[in-house]
Amino acid sequence: MILKKLSLINYKNFDSKNFELDDKINCFVGANGIGKTNVLDAVYHLSFGKSYFNPISTQNIKHGEEFFVIDGEFEKEDREEKVVCSLKKGTKKIIKRNGKAYDRLSDHIGLLPLVMISPSDRDLIIEGSDTRRKFIDGVIAQSDKKYLKDLIKYNKVLAQRNSLLKYFAVNRTFDSTTLSVYNDQLHGYGTDIFNKRVAFLEAFIPIFQEQHQIITGNNEKVSLVYESKLLNDDLSRLLEDNVDKDRALQYTSVGTHKDDLSFQIEEHPIKKFGSQGQQKSFLIALKFAQFQFIKEQSNTTPILLLDDIFDKLDEHRVSHIVALVNNENFGQIFISDTHADRTEEVVKQIHQSYKIFKMG
Template sequence: MWLKNITLLNFKNYADADLRFSKTVNAFVGNNGAGKTNLLDAIHYLCLCKSYFNPIDSQQIKTAEELFLIQGDFDRQEKNEKITCGVKKNQKKQFKRNKKEYDKLASHIGLFPLVMISPYDVTIIMDGSEERRRFMDNVISQTDAGYLDELMIYNRHLLNRNALLKQIALTRRYDPALLEIFDEQLVSSGQKIFAKRKQFMQDFITLFNKYYQYLTDDAEPVDLTYHSQLNDTAFETLLANSIEKDKVLERTTTGVHKDDLIFSLRDMPLKKFGSQGQQKSFLIALKLSQYAYVEKYKGFKPLLLLDDIFDKLDDQRMHKLMEMVSHHDFGQIFITDTGKERVLNIFNQIKVPVTLFEVTNGAIHHA
C-alpha cells in the first residue's frame, strides 16, 4: 500500500497544496515552524480519521477560513482508493471512500494502516496510563475491525454505570437489580477487550524485545508488561468487591479502563531511571514493533511517518534505523527534518532514493 498524492485546502497553515509522492522515501525539509509536521498530520487524517496531535477537528482549519479539505489517492493492493476528509465549522466531519460517505468512521480504521514516530510520543512514557492504553488500542484497532466497536460499547456501559453511581449518591436510593444489569453489560464487554489485549501483548512483547535489542546492541535488559486487574481476579468479583468504594467515589474504580503497560529498565521504572537515549530507544522499539505487528496481521506494509527523528537520535541509533530501511523492511516512508543535506547524505549512504520537498511557511516546492 502507498499514498500516490495528497491535496490540501485550508488545512492548518496551508491555503492549498497538491503533492505527488514516490513509493519509497518522501522527505519534507525546512525550518522549524514551516509546516512540515502538518503534512504528516494530513496523511494521518486520511488514514485514521483524526489528527495525531489535536483531537479537536475545527482547530485544524486555517485561521479565518470556514472549512478544511484533505484528499488523497492510495494504491491499496493494486487498486486505486480515493479518500476525502472534510471538516466545516460547527458541522459533522465528512469522510468518504471512493466518493461514498461512511456510515461510521470506525469502518475506515485499519483499511489504510499507519505508524507515526514523533517527539510527542514521549507522553507514552511520561504521562498517565491513558496514553499507554491509547497506544495499545490504536495498534489493535488497525488489525481487528471489531475491537474499536467493543471499546465504544464498553465506554457507553461505563458511562451508564457511573451515572447510576452518581444518582445513588444524590438520591440515597440504591437499586441492586439495576446495578446488576449494568455490571453484567460491563463485564461482558470488558472480558472481550481484556482477552484481545492479552492476546495482542503475547505477540507484541516478542517483537518489542527483538527491536529494542537490535537498536541498542542488547545494551541493557528492559521489560514491557501488561498490567490489568483482570489478570488476577474475575471482573464480576472486582465489581462486587469495590461497590462500596465506587458508591463513595461515584465512579467505577475497577475494570479494563484501568489497564496499563509497565515499562521498566533493569527492573526499575523507565520513566524515573531511564536516560533520554534509553527512553528514545524504547519508544522507537515500541513503534517499530507496532509496524511489524500491523504488517503481520494486515498482510501488507503500513505507511511509516518519521517526524523530526534524525535530530533526536545519536549516530548509532540512526545508523541502526536506516539499516532497517535499506534492507527494505519498510514500505513507503514520510520524513520531516530541518537539514536538507543531512537527509540526502543519509539516503545516499544506504543507496535508497528519496523524493525531497522543501517547505517554507506553508509553501511547498519539489526540490
C-alpha cells in the same frame, strides 16, 4: 500501500497545497513552524480520521476559515483507494472512501495501516496510563474490527454506569438491579478486551525486544508489563466488591479502563531509571515493533511517518534506523526534518528512490 497524491485545503497552516509523492521516501524539509509536521499529520488524519497531535478537530481548520479538506489517492494491492477527510465548523467530520461516506468513522480504521514516530511519543513514558492504553488499543484495532467495536461499546456502558452512580448520589437512592445490568455488560465487553490485550502482548513483546536489540546493538533487558486487576480476578466480582467505593466516588473504579502498561529496563521503570538515550531507543523500538506487528496481522505494509526524529537522535541511533529501513520490509516512508543536507545524507544511505520537498 502507497500514497500517490495528497491535497490539502485550509488544513492547519496551509490554504491550498498539492503533493505528487514518491513511492518510497518523501522528505519535507525547512525551518520550524512552516508546516512540515502538518503534512505528516494530514497523512495520519487520512488513516485514523483524526490528528496525531490535536484531538480537537476544529482546531485543525486554518485560522479564519470555516472548513478543511484532506484528499489522498492511495494504491493498495494494485487497486486505487481515494480517501477524503473533511470537516466544516458546526457539523460532523466526514470520511469518504471512493466517493462513499462512512456511516461510522470507526469503520475506516485499519483500511490504511500507518505508524507515526514523533518526539511527542515521549508522552507514552511521562503521561498517565490512558496514553499507554490508547497505544495498545490503537495497535490491536488496526487489524481487529471486533476489538474496536467492543471498546466503543464498553466505553458507552461505562459512561452510562457512571451517570447512574451520580444519579444515586444526587437523589440519595440506590437500585442494585439496574446497576447489575451495567455490570453484566461491562463484564462481557471488558473480559473480551482484557483477553485480546493479553494475547496481543504475548505476540508483541518478543517483536519489541528484538527491535530494541537491533536499534541499540546491546543486550539491555527491556520489557512491557501488563498491569490489570483482571489478571487475578473476574470483572463482575471486582465490580460487586467495589460497589460501595464506586458509590462514594460516583464513578467506576475498576475495569479494563484502569489497566496500564509498565515500560521496564533491567526490571525497573524506564521513566525513573532510563537515561534520555535509553528512553528514545525504547520508544523507537516500540514503534518499529508496532510496524512489524501490524504488517504481519494485516498483510499490508504500513506507511511509516518519521517526524523530526533525526533532530533528537545521535548518529549511532540514526544509522541503526537507516539499517532497519534499508530493506524490503518497509514500504513508503515520510520524513520531516529541519536540515535538508542531513536528510539527503540519511536517505541516500537507504538506497531507495526519494523526493525532497523544501517547505517555506
